[in-house]
Amino acid sequence: MKKVIVFLMMMVMIVATFSGCGKKEEAVEGKYLRIAQEVDLPSMDQHVATDGLSFEVIAATIEGLYSVDKDGTFIPAIAKSYEVSEDQLTYTFTLRDDVKWSNGDAVTAADFVFSWRRLLSPEQASEYNFIGGVAGILNADKVVAGEVPGEELGVVAQDDTTLVVTLDRPVPYFLSLTAFSTFFPLNEKFVTEKGADYASSPENLLANGPYKMATWDKGYGFRLDKNPDYYDATNVTIAGLDYRVMKDNQTATLEYDSGNQDVVKLAAELVDKYKDNEEYTQIESGYLWYITPNNQTEVFSNVNVRKAFQHAINKQQIVDKILNDGSNVANFIIPIGLATGPDGKDFRESAGTYSEYDVALAQEYWTAAKAELGDTIEIEFLFDDDGTVKKTAEFIQAELETNLPGIKVSLKAQPKKNRLDLMTAGDYEVGITRWGPDYADPLTYLELYLTGATLNYPNYENAAYDVLVDDSGKGKLAGDAQGRWDAMIEAERIFLEDDAGITPLFQSGYAFLINPKVTGIESHAVGVPFIYKNVKIAD
Amino acid sequence: MLRYIGKRLLISIVTMFVILSLLFLLLEFMPGSPFNDEKLNEQQKELLYEKYGLNKPIHERFFIYTTNILKGDFGVSYTIEKNAPVSRMLETRMPISIRLGLQALVFGSLIGVVLASIAAVYKNSKWDTMTTIFAVIGISIPSYVFALGLSYFLGYKLTLAGYPIFPMTYNLYRPIQSSILPTVALSMFVIATVARFMRTELVEVLGSDYIMLAEAKGLTAKKVIFRHSIRNALIPVVTVLGPLTVGLMTGSLVIERIFGIPGIGDLLVTAISVNDFNVVIAISFFYSLFYIIMALFIDVIYGVIDPRIRVDKGGE
Numbered sequence: 001m002k003k004v005i006v007f008l009m010m011m012v013m014i015v016a017t018f019s020g021c022g023k024k025e026e027a028v029e030g031k032y033l034r035i036a037q038e039v040d041l042p043s044m045d046q047h048v049a050t051d052g053l054s055f056e057v058i059a060a061t062i063e064g065l066y067s068v069d070k071d072g073t074f075i076p077a078i079a080k081s082y083e084v085s086e087d088q089l090t091y092t093f094t095l096r097d098d099v100k101w102s103n104g105d106a107v108t109a110a111d112f113v114f115s116w117r118r119l120l121s122p123e124q125a126s127e128y129n130f131i132g133g134v135a136g137i138l139n140a141d142k143v144v145a146g147e148v149p150g151e152e153l154g155v156v157a158q159d160d161t162t163l164v165v166t167l168d169r170p171v172p173y174f175l176s177l178t179a180f181s182t183f184f185p186l187n188e189k190f191v192t193e194k195g196a197d198y199a200s201s202p203e204n205l206l207a208n209g210p211y212k213m214a215t216w217d218k219g220y221g222f223r224l225d226k227n228p229d230y231y232d233a234t235n236v237t238i239a240g241l242d243y244r245v246m247k248d249n250q251t252a253t254l255e256y257d258s259g260n261q262d263v264v265k266l267a268a269e270l271v272d273k274y275k276d277n278e279e280y281t282q283i284e285s286g287y288l289w290y291i292t293p294n295n296q297t298e299v300f301s302n303v304n305v306r307k308a309f310q311h312a313i314n315k316q317q318i319v320d321k322i323l324n325d326g327s328n329v330a331n332f333i334i335p336i337g338l339a340t341g342p343d344g345k346d347f348r349e350s351a352g353t354y355s356e357y358d359v360a361l362a363q364e365y366w367t368a369a370k371a372e373l374g375d376t377i378e379i380e381f382l383f384d385d386d387g388t389v390k391k392t393a394e395f396i397q398a399e400l401e402t403n404l405p406g407i408k409v410s411l412k413a414q415p416k417k418n419r420l421d422l423m424t425a426g427d428y429e430v431g432i433t434r435w436g437p438d439y440a441d442p443l444t445y446l447e448l449y450l451t452g453a454t455l456n457y458p459n460y461e462n463a464a465y466d467v468l469v470d471d472s473g474k475g476k477l478a479g480d481a482q483g484r485w486d487a488m489i490e491a492e493r494i495f496l497e498d499d500a501g502i503t504p505l506f507q508s509g510y511a512f513l514i515n516p517k518v519t520g521i522e523s524h525a526v527g528v529p530f531i532y533k534n535v536k537i538a539d
Numbered sequence: 540m541l542r543y544i545g546k547r548l549l550i551s552i553v554t555m556f557v558i559l560s561l562l563f564l565l566l567e568f569m570p571g572s573p574f575n576d577e578k579l580n581e582q583q584k585e586l587l588y589e590k591y592g593l594n595k596p597i598h599e600r601f602f603i604y605t606t607n608i609l610k611g612d613f614g615v616s617y618t619i620e621k622n623a624p625v626s627r628m629l630e631t632r633m634p635i636s637i638r639l640g641l642q643a644l645v646f647g648s649l650i651g652v653v654l655a656s657i658a659a660v661y662k663n664s665k666w667d668t669m670t671t672i673f674a675v676i677g678i679s680i681p682s683y684v685f686a687l688g689l690s691y692f693l694g695y696k697l698t699l700a701g702y703p704i705f706p707m708t709y710n711l712y713r714p715i716q717s718s719i720l721p722t723v724a725l726s727m728f729v730i731a732t733v734a735r736f737m738r739t740e741l742v743e744v745l746g747s748d749y750i751m752l753a754e755a756k757g758l759t760a761k762k763v764i765f766r767h768s769i770r771n772a773l774i775p776v777v778t779v780l781g782p783l784t785v786g787l788m789t790g791s792l793v794i795e796r797i798f799g800i801p802g803i804g805d806l807l808v809t810a811i812s813v814n815d816f817n818v819v820i821a822i823s824f825f826y827s828l829f830y831i832i833m834a835l836f837i838d839v840i841y842g843v844i845d846p847r848i849r850v851d852k853g854g855e
Contacts, residue, residue, distance in 0.1 A: 245801070258695060
């Protein structure tokens with residue numbers, strides 16, 4: 001008995017020892033915006049990060065050349081202004097001279113040069129290094145491949161406040177990329193000194209933006225305090241951002257209800273309960289989910305089959321019954337909120353809608369298709385082996401078999417990696433995929449379907465489409481804002497209406513609960529998902 | 540005794556090696572990739588695989604993997620905390636999980652023993668029936684159900700002047716108060732298991748000849764129960780410590796998620812879902828190691844509690 005007691009007491013003592021791990025919290029005076037987050041913060045290193053949360057927190061602490069306002073317009077940040085050469089190939093940025101890193105160093109043009117070279121260096125092997133080529137920076141892809149040294153990258157610091165960027169082709173959306181976290185500056189001295197430890201904890205980070213990281217308890221949460229040295233600090237009115245990792249959605253929502261959190265993402269099953277409340281907020285993300293038919297197969301090379309597909313599926317049901325998470329039906333490929341045209345309007349306001357649900361129309365096309373292909377048509381439907389996608393696929397199967405008599409749909413679930421491999425190789429008939437934008441321009445979608453493009457899963461080929469897209473990208477329309485805009489609207493129409501290249505399903509979104517006292521959270525479908533600089537919290 | 544422990548130790552090491560190899564193979568065949576596959580081209584993928592040494596042949600990687608683990612190097616995380624050494628990730632999370640597990644084990648065992656004693660002494664009374672019902676419920680209902688119930692009724696509903704008495708979520712800065720609910724939720728299984736085993740054993744012990752003798756000698760009921768019965772009845776309880784530890788570990792996977800506890804259970808669940816292979820391997824390694832050490836420990840403590848076993852082994 002005595003030994004058992006000793007054993008138990010030993011246990012109690014161990015427990016007591018570990019309990020001593022509790023830490024003290026020191027916060028700044030004032031109100032914090034409390035954000036419940038489903039995932040840990042993967043990285044504070046902008047050249048390691050690949051996810052929205054990391055990009056958003058990095059953007060809260062570091063500013064780039066340009067930033068983006070709540071309407072999606074690009075506004076000067078560290079750059080005061082810029083000039084573009086006539087051939088659209090040289091951008092000269094003039095930087096502010098009053099921006100400081102949190103260690104006191106000035107932010108200079110050299111910080112951008114260092115950062116961009118680091119992003120593309122083969123040693124860094126950043127998962128986002130493809131973006132250098134997307135931005136069209138001279139020699140970007142060659143630097144990544146190790147063919148030329150970083151010094152030959154098309155970015156030069158002429159002096160402390162002048163940054164000159166040379167592109168290899170006109171890139172109409174180049175400015176939008178300067179507002180994206182990967183292109184933010186880095187202090188070379190600090191980053192080199194910290195080495196592998198850079199960005200691993202608040203002590204190993206520098207800020208030049210509205211907030212700076214104060215605590216980071218891995219897996220638990222992190223806190224950003226207002227940065228008093230920020231050049232625009234007077235316009236930052238809250239004490240900071242307090243992130244707490246809560247992987248269980250129910251718990252997070254209960255904490256919101258108890259007044260312990262200000263921002264919480266809702267799970268699909270809770271949406272109905274809160275849908276009518278004031279604090280319920282839907283936020284669009286840039287992801288477009290769509291059915292991609294392989295236009296090279298016998299069945300789907302038939303345009304009537306593809307058109308029948310476009311109209312045969314009740315997407316509203318998918319959005320309301322299966323997802324119920326703030327996603328919206330998509331009858332287009334360029335998502336809402338992705339890009340603003342020269343007229344200041346969203347692309348979607350100027351472009352049309354296509355592929356609406358219409359069973360009668362679908363059956364008309366289907367009858368025409370059957371006249372050409374025969375009475376029974378069997379297809380194999382490929383999709384990711386994942387809960388929601390699977391449900392969506394099953395629903396589509398049912399819709400097709402009900403609305404298109406004579407079709408037989410067999411389902412083929414694959415792990416995502418395999419699914420991507422099959423689609424890239426063109427070794428499939430039809431399936432579900434998605435695409436998230438890399439930059440705020442319709443081209444990020446339209447270029448996917450150029451003849452022979454790697455990610456052209458539908459294997460779409462149309463010379464007229466190619467011309468329109470090429471012209472508005474690097475071609476003759478690159479310098480003509482309105483002309484290229486019209487061309488892109490027309491390209492989308494050809495792709496969806498004339499050729500039914502794909503069947504769009506929905507634009508994914510998120511349902512949030514946001515404390516009504518909080519205003520000024522700016523969300524964006526592309527680039528940095530949330531910007532918190534202008535947040536205000538009422539009493 | 541020493542030879543016995545040595546033999547057990549050897550078996551443990553071999554088991555560990557087998558587990559490691561199986562883990563490696565399983566993850567090798569797991570579909571998916573930790574990288575941003577959709578956007579990367581072949582060349583960029585190659586760069587990444589090169590960086591993390593994933594493009595070497597499988598036998599070479601297995602060799603690197605085992606030698607690194609022996610050196611305490613579990614590699615870096617691919618997704619959860621990109622490029623952070625896994626050992627550093629575990630450093631902060633492991634103590635939290637261990638503490639929670641121990642709290643549940645200690646609390647659960649104590650309550651379990653008390654319940655069992657009451658049930659056995661008042662055999663066939665309503666107390667006995669209640670304990671049995673409790674034990675059945677505790678074993679058959681998974682701990683996350685308790686967790687959800689506790690967090691809703693005690694954490695969310697029960698407030699004192701507007702303030703919650705038991706916080707719904709873990710607070711790193713107030714670890715004692717905020718770990719009450721998760722500890723209770725996690726210990727249900729322990730209470731039930733201990734109570735069930737202990738009661739059966741106690742009933743048997745209480746009916747045995749030597750207890751009758753003790754009573755006949757005129758010892759007080761207190762002495763009979765505490766000195767003679769509980770100690771003997773504890774032996775089977777020690778044998779269930781192994782399964783209990785496993786129960787605690789699997790329980791913690793969900794409990795940590797529900798209460799927002801930054802421990803390794805929660806980390807493992809996340810790591811599996813995002814293909815963070817190195818993290819999965821490291822945590823599984825520690826879980827296995829812990830279980831094997833526990834098994835070894837039980838074998839040894841068995842001898843301590845029951846002198847007959849000690850004598851037997853000592854006589855070898």
